[in-house]
Amino acid sequence: MKEKEKLIIETSMKLFANKGFNATSVQEIVEECHISKGAFYLYFKSKDALLFAIMEHYFQMIYTSINEVEHADLPPYEKFQKQLERQLTEISRHKEFIVMQIRENAIPFNEKIESLLMEMKRESYHLYSRRLYEIYGPPIEPYIWDATMMIHGFFHSYLETIILDQIPLDFAYLSTFVLRRMDDMVEGLVKSGDEPVMRKERMETLLHVEKAQLCSLLGEASSKTEDENTRVSLDVIKEELEKEEPRKVVIKGMMANLESDPSLRPLLSALKEYTV
Template structure:
């Protein structure tokens, strides 16, 4: 009896998820054509063939749907990024593939990128700003981690300027391809960006001083995600670490131990005030995982903790 009940609950959940996906896809098409403000719920339900009353069974408002759209597509980009990170590739080749993710997604989800470009300059509400800011924070963290894998100590103190270069070129080419309908071969852009990174690293090796003096990740998150406090940013980093751990080549026992460390750290972040020495000690347990080095540094910086 319990098994049948669980199967029914799962069936209902899957049916709801499918319908939510249909509504999201209808809405993103209409938002891309007409803009968020000029698209009514009635137009959305007409397009996906449901009643207005049924719409509210899936989303409490048009604003909630708008946020769900961004979460849905950002999750697809995150999944693709994790997939690349799990591949056994030389660091430089992996970074090029990472740089290609937005262009790869653009080819598949042009309507979403049209809406995303509009929202870059005008976000609808605080919650959407948080979603966009969190995603940007994650992407910049991925860039920094992989830059250090490719260049090691050569980029210490310079990653901020390099990421600014990446973001500037990437955004400009995405806009040119999407908004201006430029005849640009998007498959060439990631390698082009990688070559510019090489030029920049050579320039720094020859003594050029960096322009970015502050932590770039703090700058971006303060601008686009200012309502997130340091504990929330740290929780986001721990969530990324947990996702990466799931695809790492460790034994079940090792994964269980590391998962326990991450769970402890996350539980500390839920407290009004963390026990810094306990947090510091548990962070030290992650030193054996080289892929976590950049995350340990960011956590220590966010929470004003010295790494052991």
């Protein structure tokens, strides 16, 4: 992302949080950024396009913070606790912006927004299921997606309290508290012998991304990146997916080239089903 583009996004987030999306004009944004309107429209076709870019930027900030813990040499339990704490911290940092979106119903519902929100959900589910399996091992496997949805529900209920009710909570304690409750729930699930509600095939349907949509996302990511190696890897993956029989080994190889870029992790997560 170019510095001027980042400046517009971060300045707009503050203005929208303070004044509201509808009450903030492009003129106010450019004045606050000390740029011309022409410079603004060079990066964003409209305020709606800017809002979408802010959401992407916001998601990437959260994911980058979580990803810093991903490669830390920590036991799975402690790693998950720290990632949940990071997620709470990053979301809370911009809670006024989230409240503005809810209050004004500012998000335009379209295919791009729907795709981004699905990416965010998919990435959360994959993170939670991966960590839960590392902590609890094979006994949790039949219930992995039920446990994933349970912790996801816990997490979002507390987020509503933090963001909408404006109740301050200790994020380190909260993330530890939630994981301890998961210990109790997982023990109960494994002992119960009950049939899981969310079987693997149901989750695969929920998290599936159509090839055409993936190709569109790959093309968009390729057009945005300034790194030539990243662009080549994205283009090769797109070309493979467009074939009648994509070569999994080629896709895997190109995906390995992209893993260092946190902004591409949601896309890589969606691609994984085409490499197994």
